[in-house]
Amino acid sequence: MEVAVFMFWVCLAVAIGFWADARGRNGGLFFFLAVILSPLLSGLILLITPNLKKEAIRQEQERADREIQLEQIKAIAKPAEPHSIASELEKLAELRDRGVLTDDEFQQQKEKLLSAKV
Known part of the structure; x- marks a missing residue:
């Protein structure tokens, strides 16, 4: 037991x-x-x-x-990739070449872009 x-x-x-x-x-x-x-x-x-x-x-x-x-x-x-002035100008030129922007609109946008970035 x-x-x-x-x-x-x-x-x-x-x-x-x-x-x-x-x-x-x-x-x-x-x-x-x-x-x-x-x-x-x-x-x-x-x-x-x-x-x-x-x-x-x-x-x-x-x-x-x-x-x-x-x-x-x-x-x-993550910070957004900065857009360079040159790439913005290339985009504007491409839009002008495709006929989306007129030459006057292209010049206005170009001046606006250059004055804003300086």
């Missing part, structure tokens, strides 16, 4: 050790704690302590979320 109780005690201690390991704790330490003190007391201690594996997963997810947010902010905050 005493051997059966001892074997039951050890089986519970082993179960506590595996459970502690699954929660990111030292399974061997909790096994010995369960053998020496009590599987019930060790189980209660294990329930009270935070689950380190879930905590690590949560922190990794938060880090990944922060990186994604940082990339989004960088994408939004």
Whole structure:
């Protein structure tokens, strides 16, 4: 009878050790704690302590979320490429060549562009 109780005690201690390991704790330490003190007391201690594996997963997810947010902010905050006067003049000339702008409109837009950029 005493051997059966001892074997039951050890089986519970082993179960506590595996459970502690699954929660990111030292399974061997909790096994010995369960053998020496009590599987019930060790189980209660294990329930009270935070689950380190879930905590690590949560922190990794938060880090990944922060990186994604940082990339989004960088994408939004990128300054627009400055338009050079030469490229604007080329666009105006192309519009004039296609007949969209008349020569007078081209000259007005060109003067406006040159006076605004100086």
